[in-house]
Amino acid sequence: MAEASQTTDVSFTCQRCSMPLKLDESFRTVDARLCTEIAAPVVLLKPSSQDEPLVLPEPSTDDDTVCRKLTAPLRVVESENYTVVVGDNVHKEPGKFSQHFEMTARLFDVLTDQSEVEHPLCEECTDTLIDHMEKELSTAESEVKDYKRYLSERSDNDEESIEDLRADLAKLQAEEKELIETLHKVESERAAVFHKRDLLLQDKKRLEEDEKKHFKEYMDLKRQWICASDEKISVENQLAYAQAQLDLLAKTNVFNATFHIWHDGHFGTINGFRLGKLPDIPVDWKEINIAWGQTVLLMNSLAKRLSFSFGKHRLVPFGDRSYIEVVSEKGTEKLPLYHTGGLRFIYDVKFDLGMVAFLECLSQFKQEVEQRNKNFSLPYSMLDGKIRDNNSEKAFSIKYQLNTEEEWTKALKFMLTNLKWAVAYCSASSRDAPS
Ligand SMILES: [Zn+2]
Structure with missing residues (x-):
């Protein structure tokens, strides 16, 4: 202690x-x-x-x-x-x-x-230390025993295990060699694939550039196409409009459009001007003269259209002072197709002669037309200053003198009707004729 x-x-x-x-x-x-x-x-x-x-x-x-x-x-x-x-x-x-x-x-x-x-x-610490060291000693001894046992087990299996390990090693070395060969192969394949990939990337780049270029060209062409389509539609519209106009014009009869022959009660009218007189409807001579001027102009135009001349007669359209010239051996006689209203007795003779001559001209025209087209004929026959209703077989004189106003007016209306048919013939012939 x-x-x-x-x-x-x-x-x-x-x-x-x-x-x-x-x-x-x-x-x-x-x-x-x-x-x-x-x-x-x-x-x-x-x-x-x-x-x-x-x-x-x-x-x-x-x-x-x-x-x-x-x-x-x-x-x-x-x-x-x-x-x-x-x-x-x-x-x-x-x-x-x-x-x-x-x-x-x-x-x-x-x-x-x-x-x-x-x-x-001191003695106590020594005892404690010895106890502690003894415990460690026993632990170490136990470990030593374990190591010894393990060592003996290992040495028993050594021969066999070494052979096995050598076989394993050889196997593993062969496998390693094989794997190395495979690795080299794969690496060369990888290099080839990379090379190919590079080539493909170059191709891709080139194709992308081409694509851009072609897309630009495509867009240009598409823009041109759109412009051209617009223009085409525009042209088609213009064509359709022109065609419609052409159809309209083809259907349009220039004579019908210019000289509208119609009727107003008992009167035949041309462009709205009445031709004739009735006791209860005293039409002004000025209107009758204008109507006659239009009638002469129409007749003259139709003759020109057919390149037809009226023999010894020559129509002279001159507004409300139109007349007919009659060429004979004695010379040229001028027959008026207008009435001034005065000097009735003398004047009416020449007016009547003029109207008879006009009817003669229309009759000649009728013959010409019927000669050209057998299927065509005017509804009223005309002879010697008279116009005949084929249904009633009744003839009306176109002369004003020694005639009733009613019959004169009727004769004039028939005359206008014949003229309307002549217009229809000219229109039909001009449509059928090649332009
Ligand atoms: Zn101590």
Whole structure:
């Protein structure tokens, strides 16, 4: 047990619990020889037998930097490794203290170096340490047994396993070689594929440029097509309009359009002007003259259209002063187709002759037309200044003199009707004729 004694000159402390130590009497006999023997290498002291436990160094749990603890109130004396407390009476024998202390301290140094456990230790700490070391020893022994067993198992199977491993190795090496060949093959294929890919990328780039160019051309052409389509539609519209106009014009009879022959009660009319007189409807001579002027103009135009001439007669359209010239051996006689209203007796003769001559001209025209087209005929026959209703077989004189106004008016209406039919014939012939 460590117990500080007042009579002790030098006191060491336990390096674990710091309790002051009372050294055993045997320490008084420590000398240099003993120290040298103890300081011999531990390796030489190790047991050679496997059965004996191995001495394993205990890992140091103490911090080396911590100063070893002292017991007060003694004087501190520094040695190489130790701090020791020294009582006052030590001074009385300095030489003896020094020699004994050094030997003891050296002994502890040697023990510390060899066992890697800090010395000195008190008895309790030593017991605790021994217990701890025994536990570690048993653990280590158990591990050693395990290792030994494993080692023996391994050595038993060594021959067989080495053969197997060699076979495996050869197999793996063959496989490695095969895989390396495959790898080379794959790498060359990869290089070929990359090369092909590069070529394809170049192709792709070129095709994309082509596509852009063609798309631009396509858009240009499409724009042109749209413009052309618009133009085509426009032209078609114009054509349709022109065709419609042409159809309209083809259906339009220029004579009908220019000379509208119709009727107004008992009167025949041309362009709205009445031709004739009735006792209860006294038509002004001026209107009758204008109507006659239109009639002469129409007759003359129809003759020109058919390139037909009226023999000794020549129509002269001159508004409300139109007339007919009759060429004979005696000379040219001028027969008026207008009435001034005055000088009735003398004047009426020439007016009547003019109207008879006009009817003669119409009759000639009728013959010409019927000659050209057998299927065509005018509804009323005309002869010697009279016009005949084919249904009633009744003839009406076109002369104003010695005639009733009713019959004269009727004769004029029939005459206009014949003229209307002549217009229809000319229109039909002009449509059938190649333009
Ligand atoms: Zn202790």
